[in-house]
Amino acid sequence: MPRYRVEFKPAAQRDLRSLPAEITDRVIPETNALADNPFPPGAKKLKGWGDVWRIRVGNYRVLYKIHPQEMLVLIVRIGHRRDIYR
DSSP: OOOOEEEEOHHHHHHHHHSOHHHHHHHHHHHHHTTTOSSOTTOEEOTTSSSEEEEEETTEEEEEEEEGGGTEEEEEEEEETTTTTO
């Protein structure tokens, strides 16, 4: 299976920089793994958000869009579960 490109929107880059280092160390490998499989076990398509998917990393969520024609996974937001859906 061909690999997808993983890119971060500017808002997601800001979110990532604002996370504690131990959370960042857990989130980065999970986002990189989306290049091999953009639909990992536990990934869910969010209702009412268009074509946005989410993966869980502990109490944090990574929201992303998949562009299959361009072989691109675009990370939209990263944040704590209590704040990310607002």
